[in-house]
Amino acid sequence: MIEPKSHVERPLSPHLQIYRLTITMVMSIVHRATGAALYAGTILFVWWLFAAGNPRRFETINAFLGSWFGRLILFGYTWALLHHLLGGVRHLIWDTGRGMEPGEREFLAWATLIGSGTLTVLVWLLALMLRG
Numbered sequence: 001m002i003e004p005k006s007h008v009e010r011p012l013s014p015h016l017q018i019y020r021l022t023i024t025m026v027m028s029i030v031h032r033a034t035g036a037a038l039y040a041g042t043i044l045f046v047w048w049l050f051a052a053g054n055p056r057r058f059e060t061i062n063a064f065l066g067s068w069f070g071r072l073i074l075f076g077y078t079w080a081l082l083h084h085l086l087g088g089v090r091h092l093i094w095d096t097g098r099g100m101e102p103g104e105r106e107f108l109a110w111a112t113l114i115g116s117g118t119l120t121v122l123v124w125l126l127a128l129m130l131r132g
Contacts, residue, residue: 024105044073
């Protein structure tokens with residue numbers, strides 16, 4: 001007769017309580033979030049393009065985008081665009097097999113974060129200076 005095996009304790013999958021949140025994990029999440037935000041920003045851009053054919057609608061959307069809330073949205077869109085771009089460059093570097101050591105991964109993640117913030121501020125300063 002076959003005897004039933006006693007319950008075997010199997011290892012549990014690592015849970016969030018075991019993992020320590022790292023900058024590369026956060027940048028992975030932020031990269032996906034900025035990709036999603038770019039969809040919404042692109043819809044806003046297309047709305048602006050369609051409004052260009054009608055002076056009254058164009059004036060309305062320009063008034064919205066010129067308000068403090070509209071500028072905040074545009075600033076966030078600029079940051080999302082630049083952050084997603086630099087995140088893509090980081091992944092391109094990884095695709096070549098470089099930057100995979102722990103210190104290098106963290107450096108690239110911080111460079112993406114700091115670089116996107118810096119470039120966003122520079123783009124907006126340049127735009128404001130050219131606007132006059």
